[in-house]
Amino acid sequence: MAISFTIEKKCRDTLGRTGVLKTPHGEVKTPVFMPVGTQATVKALTPDQVKEAGAEILLANTYHLYMRPGHELVREAGGLHKFMNWDRPILTDSGGFQVFSLGALRKVTEEGVLFASHLDGSRHMLTPEKAIEIEEALGADIIMAFDECSPWPAEYDAVAAAMERTHRWAQRCKDAKTREDQALFGIVQGGTYADLRKESAKVIDSMDFPGNAIGGLSVGEPKPLMNEMLDITVPLLSENKPRYLMGVGSFDCFVDGVARGVDMFDCVLQTRMARNGTALTRNGRLVVRNAQYARDFSPIEEGCTCYTCRHFTRAYIRHLVKAGEILGATLLTIHNIHTSVQFMKEIRRAIEEDRFLAFKNEFFANYQG
């Protein structure tokens, strides 16, 4: 087995739990937030800075790396870990969500997805087999099955068809997989239709992947609907396997997801917000570029122990952002990752100390979104 997962502590009042995910590149404590390194780099940071910010595992994007620099080149480089100088665990998505995001530029058939590159318009075909070939060349610790993600809103029949295809593709991914040192996760689809979600959870769970992901959420639907889908999906996924909620990364979603039994999260929010001059804090977002911070010589977040908050003021970071300086993005990215990782640590501690429900209630009493 490429990975193993051990539950350490269960919450009394919710489905929340803490655990340890062992991978070929080390252990990850769950629940965990995975920063995104789309093109083999967490945007604006060196790997050392990513580590110092506390990240234990990264996500990289198969679609982007397939397009540039190409998976064969990454294979020649010795795999993604060596290529990008990251010796901790990596998870790669399958490219399914990215080609789905290309909209009019792609065409879905039973075989796979025909799409035009966002870089040069060249035509490519991603299939379950091709996705696995690419993910094996990249060499992440955890790889994802190639799925078809439905938009929101979408007609029942279309969502059902995409879900069924996702199940067939999941089996093809399983069949195509050759590397023993990588763990393949299945992905539950089904949009926001309760019966489809249930069906998908049962089918994917029955295929006995070492981990199960919930895809197709946080694609535009209201948050209560996402939580409803988690409520009906998660209990159908094997308890002793890690559960990964894809593409979700705001603090409220961390709390809501963990309470519903999710162990893993990833999101570009932390890094994208940073490049837009916005900091994530415990109480909501802080738009550093706003004029009110021009002469604010306090740190981004009082009490935060990240490199940024230990050494720089809101006034300085605002200056950098206004001046278009790269360091502004770097400092905010460090903070946003650090504070997200720290927040997840607090969630873990709350579960360990049997007070997660109180933590959750207190969090939502103060959260300003």
Place this chain on the structure above:
Amino acid sequence: MAISFTIEKKCRDTLGRTGVLKTPHGEVKTPVFMPVGTQATVKALTPDQVKEAGAEILLANTYHLYMRPGHELVREAGGLHKFMNWDRPILTDSGGFQVFSLGALRKVTEEGVLFASHLDGSRHMLTPEKAIEIEEALGADIIMAFDECSPWPAEYDAVAAAMERTHRWAQRCKDAKTREDQALFGIVQGGTYADLRKESAKVIDSMDFPGNAIGGLSVGEPKPLMNEMLDITVPLLSENKPRYLMGVGSFDCFVDGVARGVDMFDCVLQTRMARNGTALTRNGRLVVRNAQYARDFSPIEEGCTCYTCRHFTRAYIRHLVKAGEILGATLLTIHNIHTSVQFMKEIRRAIEEDRFLAFKNEFFANYQG
């Protein structure tokens, strides 16, 4: 005295020398290369990365910081060192060169320079007194006199007039200065006219600044002409004071400048090249974005001990540059600063070991520009 300068070793065959420049924020070994942090940040690096790359002293730009975020804000922040979290020495220019570079947007009178901001077109006046006021608010260890830099080529009479005004302005700067913990350097002008350079060197040297700079070179003139100007200027500047050649930073100019008695250099070349995807190496420039490096899994410069060369390949950095990733600029900036600082260390060692002339000859035998 805000600074002191001690010559440690003189070259047998050239005017080169090693020395120690003591400032309120620590010592600097000369000859020294000063990376540029125009807007209170060395572009694409954290201060920790700048230190790790070996920089002992930074240059920051008065014009830019006056325009944004404003010198009063920096003063309120506790000065530039605290604002940008850099506890080693800083040198600020006077803004003279920058307003000169604005071209049609500025008008020079005896009083000073009236100019339009590059940010919003608003009108401002920089005078010797105003430049000193700003530089005192910024609080660098070494501050520069406000000068008028002539373009190249330029008519004799215009260059002479600018030089004479520079001398009058130098005295006004001296008179305006109030802080005891900052050292004010004078600037020699005179374009590429030998008699003007000589006159300017004599006048500026006679004003007894704690250090003397040579301005108005590397503004388009051929390199042999720059060296010729150094040959006639430097010997007229007090031997026991640091000599600073402004805006010059290529390796060949380091060697040529040191051989002619220069102690300090600054340049945006290292950081700007990096952002354009180009690495500086001992033997010339390496355009990492070129296709020939796509599958080159060797470091930027074999034997280099910088963070970039210890951990990343040309292929990876090329990927980052092609993909427009910030980390590409960061890694190349680290290398370019590190290799420049290391090169200057080698120059120092060559002088200390009485073999600088051989070092110089060997360098030019291999240098490809």
